[in-house]
Amino acid sequence: MSAHTTELDPFVLTLFGATGDLAKRKLFPALYGLYRNSLLPARFAVIGTGRQQLTSAEFRQAVRESVESYSRMKIDSEANWAAFVERFDYRAVDIKNLDAFSGLLSLVVDKESQFDLPGNRMFYLSIAPELFGQVSTNLRESGMTENKGWKRLVIEKPFGHDYRTAVELNEQIKQTFAEEEIYRIDHYLGKTMVQNIEVIRFANSLFEPLWNNLHIDNIQITASETVGVEERAAYYESSGALRDMVQNHLLQMVMMVCMEPPSRLVNEAIRDEKVKVLRSLRRFQEDEVHANMVRGQYAAGSMRGQSVPGYSEENGVSPQSSTETFVGGRLYIDNFRWAGVPIFIRTGKRLPEKSTEIIIQFKTMPKHIYFNRKGDLRPNLLVIRVNPSEGISLVLNAKGNSADDMQVLPIAMDYCNNCEFDSPEAYETLIHDAIQGDSTFFTRWDEVALAWKFVDPIRRAWDKDEHPIPTYPAGTWGPERLNDLLAESETHWWRVQLEDAQVVQAKEERIEVPRR
Ligand SMILES: NC(=O)C1=CN([C@@H]2O[C@H](COP(=O)(O)OP(=O)(O)OC[C@H]3O[C@@H](n4cnc5c(N)ncnc54)[C@H](OP(=O)(O)O)[C@@H]3O)[C@@H](O)[C@H]2O)C=CC1
Ligand SMILES: O=C1O[C@H](COP(=O)(O)O)[C@@H](O)[C@H](O)[C@H]1O
Numbered sequence: 001m002s003a004h005t006t007e008l009d010p011f012v013l014t015l016f017g018a019t020g021d022l023a024k025r026k027l028f029p030a031l032y033g034l035y036r037n038s039l040l041p042a043r044f045a046v047i048g049t050g051r052q053q054l055t056s057a058e059f060r061q062a063v064r065e066s067v068e069s070y071s072r073m074k075i076d077s078e079a080n081w082a083a084f085v086e087r088f089d090y091r092a093v094d095i096k097n098l099d100a101f102s103g104l105l106s107l108v109v110d111k112e113s114q115f116d117l118p119g120n121r122m123f124y125l126s127i128a129p130e131l132f133g134q135v136s137t138n139l140r141e142s143g144m145t146e147n148k149g150w151k152r153l154v155i156e157k158p159f160g161h162d163y164r165t166a167v168e169l170n171e172q173i174k175q176t177f178a179e180e181e182i183y184r185i186d187h188y189l190g191k192t193m194v195q196n197i198e199v200i201r202f203a204n205s206l207f208e209p210l211w212n213n214l215h216i217d218n219i220q221i222t223a224s225e226t227v228g229v230e231e232r233a234a235y236y237e238s239s240g241a242l243r244d245m246v247q248n249h250l251l252q253m254v255m256m257v258c259m260e261p262p263s264r265l266v267n268e269a270i271r272d273e274k275v276k277v278l279r280s281l282r283r284f285q286e287d288e289v290h291a292n293m294v295r296g297q298y299a300a301g302s303m304r305g306q307s308v309p310g311y312s313e314e315n316g317v318s319p320q321s322s323t324e325t326f327v328g329g330r331l332y333i334d335n336f337r338w339a340g341v342p343i344f345i346r347t348g349k350r351l352p353e354k355s356t357e358i359i360i361q362f363k364t365m366p367k368h369i370y371f372n373r374k375g376d377l378r379p380n381l382l383v384i385r386v387n388p389s390e391g392i393s394l395v396l397n398a399k400g401n402s403a404d405d406m407q408v409l410p411i412a413m414d415y416c417n418n419c420e421f422d423s424p425e426a427y428e429t430l431i432h433d434a435i436q437g438d439s440t441f442f443t444r445w446d447e448v449a450l451a452w453k454f455v456d457p458i459r460r461a462w463d464k465d466e467h468p469i470p471t472y473p474a475g476t477w478g479p480e481r482l483n484d485l486l487a488e489s490e491t492h493w494w495r496v497q498l499e500d501a502q503v504v505q506a507k508e509e510r511i512e513v514p515r516r
Contacts, residue, residue, distance in 0.1 A: 008435050009149070010043035010117045012108050016095065016135055017126030018048025018059070021231070022156065026187075027126060028063045029071035030427035035084050036073050037424075039432050045111035049093040049104060059090035072422050087115065095131050101142030108144065119148030122434065125155045128235075132159075133172035140176040154183040154434050157248050158239065159443070162459065163452035170445055179445055183434045188249040188356075189441040190426030190433075193386040193417060197256040197358070198270075200384070200392060207382070208261070210362065212337045217379060218491050219343040220359040221253050224351035226303060228474070229325070233316030240323045242295070242462075245347040247455045251278065252443070253386075254343060257358060258333050267440040271447065278450035280335040289461035294470075294482040296326035298350040301474030308350065308474045322469045324462070325349045328482035330489070342489045346482060350474035356386035359494050370397065370408045378410050383496045390417035393496055412496060 013031075017023055034040045048059055063085060067075060075081050091107050093100040112119060123139060125132050132155055139145050153173065160166025173182060188194050201207055210216070223245060229236045236244065255274040262269040284292055299310040312319050326348030333343065360382040368377045381395040394413045399406065417423060433441055470479045477493075486492050 008039075008041035009120050010041045010115070011120035011122055011149070011435065012111055012117055013044065013046045013122045013124060014104065014108060014144075015046060015048050015124045015126060016093075016131075017050065017124075017156075018090065019050035019052050019054070019062070020126055022126045023048070024062070024066045025070050026425070026427045027124070027431075028066040029073075030425050030431050032067045032071050032084065033073055033425060033428045034432055036076070037428075039428070041435070043115050043117055044087055045115050045117060046088045047104070047107055047111060048088065048090045050090075051092060051094050053092045054090045056089050060085045060088050063088055072425065095127065095135050095138065098138050098141055101138050101144060105142055105144050120150045121145070121147045122152045122154060125153070127156075129156075129158055129161070129169075133169050136173045136176045145176055150181075150437070151177065152181050152183060152434060152437070153177045154185060154431075156185050158243055159184050159448050160452060161238070161243070162456050163449060166448055166452050170448075180439065182442075182445075183430075183439055184443040184445075184448060185430060186248045186252050186443050187426040187430065188252050188386075189443070190428075190430040191356075191386055192423040192429070193384060193390045194253060194256060195429075195441065196392075196417070197253075197384060198259075202261050213339055213341045215363055216341055217361045217363045218341060218486075218489060219257060220361065220493060221250060221257075221343065221345045221357075222359075222493070223249060223253075223347040223356045224353055224477075225347075225349050226351065226354045228298065228308065228350050229311060229314050229317065231315075233314055237317060237321060237323050241325055241327045241347055241349070242455055242459060246327050246329075246345070247451050248443070250345050250347055251281075251451045251454070253358060254281070254331065254333075254345070255447070257360075258338055258343075260337070267438060270440050271444045275444065275446050275450065276335075277333060278447060278454065280333045280338070281450075281454055282332040282334050283454055284457055284461075286457050286461040286464070289458050290465075292331075292485070293327065293329040293458055293461075294479050294485065295324035295462055296328075296348065296472045296479040297321070297323065297469045298325050298348070298474045299471040301350065301472075301476065303350065303352075303475045310471070310474065311349075324469060326351075326472060326478040328478055328485070330485045344482075344486055344489075344491075344493070346478060346493075348472075348478050351477055352475055354388060358384040358386065359496070360384075361491060361494065370406070372397075372408045372410075377408060381494055381496060383494075390423060391415045391419075392417075395496055 015023060015027065031046065089107060089111065091104050093104050108121065111117065125135055127135070136153065145151050160169050201211060255277045258277045259273040260276065262273045297311050300313065301308060311317055311325050312321050328346040331343040331345060362380040364377060364379050371377060378397060383393040383395065385391045392415050396411055396413065397408045398411045400409050430441060472478050483492065
């Protein structure tokens with residue numbers, strides 16, 4: 001297969017952190033996926049860097065192992081693989097050593113000449129966040145950003161550790177790159193169904209009139225993981241779930257669900273609307289945190305019948321650690337559209353399922369004339385399944401099956417987005433967008449800043465809390481207290497499971513949905 005398109009600008013990608021975990025598991029497979037789908041320009045080069053000394057051959061072998069282990073696409077032929085991997089080269093660079101950047105610059109210039117590239121340069125920072133600022137400075141001081149074509153900085157999360165450090169980092173990066181040259185990654189924004197939220201909302205006349213506090217009772221957003229901290233304790237100990245997931249991915253999903261329609265489908269118009277949501281997001285004072293937010297840490301428990309250790313027993317974690325591996329909360333957007341609608345969020349490690357989904361619970365009928373077997377009527381639900389299964393389901397009420405049956409049963413209208421075809425990996429979509437110069441699904445500085453302003457008081461309140469962090473057994477849905485917050489709003493977590501055609505509520509109350 002010839003794997004290129006002529007529409008994208010030829011460029012050199014310099015990847016800092018090319019020997020790291022993210023490059024191995026996500027970035028090389030994403031580049032290969034783009035290549036196989038003809039979504040890379042005809043002419044490009046990739047230069048990997050890290051401190052390790054690797055020859056080009058060793059680096060290319062590492063890229064191959066990464067693709068073989070993690071790509072959704074198999075290597076189709078040796079000839080195609082050779083044509084792909086010949087664009088990859090490696091140079092050992094210690095980011096802290098400015099002098100090392102001159103060797104890197106020579107290699108970039110060589111590759112530009114070898115592959116006839118016009119001088120467009122993308123720099124991807126897949127390194128520890130404390131090195132982001134230094135790389136950006138050294139790129140400028142070494143002359144690497146004095147190129148003929150465009151320059152772009154793609155930067156991994158987390159962007160800062162809190163508002164103050166994020167401002168400092170931003171100031172440092174701004175010395176080298178303009179805001180429109182900075183592509184801050186939040187990989188949830190590259191997920192097909194997260195991008196689909198806008199389309200579902202703004203391309204269907206059905207939903208938009210109902211998308212407000214007159215018709216929506218509450219919103220539930222879950223990003224649950226079955227894995228524990230794995231090999232990332234050093235990072236996670238200073239991050240915790242609040243900084244790792246809430247400051248970025250969860251708030252991004254809140255913005256996508258709650259934003260106003262953009263005036264035009266262009267990046268700044270969309271990001272302008274998203275940021276307005278964060279401006280209206282109610283910020284908790286430290287003394288309001290306990291009433292609205294819940295944290296927890298997984299204790300030893302059982303995952304699918306296997307015993308697993310608690311977080312404090314994991315490698316690299318202090319036995320006294322008070323790092324949260326679970327965050328839940330009840331948020332409010334104080335604007336005309338959303339006033340009074342609670343938005344429940346939860347995310348955690350060692351939960352029973354790997355699942356990211358958004359559930360919109362609509363208000364119940366003003367008066368019930370139909371009832372289900374329990375003597376009430378379930379609300380309509382719109383379920384947006386983000387990951388791993390992708391799709392939407394609309395849960396309605398309908399008449400029971402038999403001729404004389406006037407009992408109401410829940411039914412689900414279901415669309416599956418990835419049952420027949422794989423969706424692209426989030427990193428494929430985002431790298432492709434960055435090559436095209438489309439920053440719509442990257443986070444703008446004002447979004448990052450406001451997200452930290454929301455998170456910082458919560459962090460401070462928890463840091464001051466002298467009570468031991470609440471724990472939950474691995475394999476359960478986190479601290480029970482979160483359910484109390486939902487109960488205060490007269491609801492509970494919904495779980496809609498289509499495989500066995502049942503609508504399942506939290507606390508294992510099950511409602512049968514007959515197949516038609
Ligand atoms: N891994 C993941 O699942 C995710 C990671 N991220 C983010 O991606 C980034 C990378 O994470 P990850 O790949 O896990 O990290 P790793 O620790 O696995 O890799 C770090 C990389 O940085 C390089 N490095 C470290 N110090 C230096 C230095 N002084 N000079 C040059 N290179 C250096 C290492 O190279 P060497 O060892 O050769 O020195 C290595 O390639 C982080 O910002 C992280 O927050 C975001 C989401 C998920
Ligand atoms: O950014 C991160 O995300 C992953 C979860 O991503 P997903 O695409 O698998 O839902 C999380 O495991 C990690 O801790 C966090 O840094």
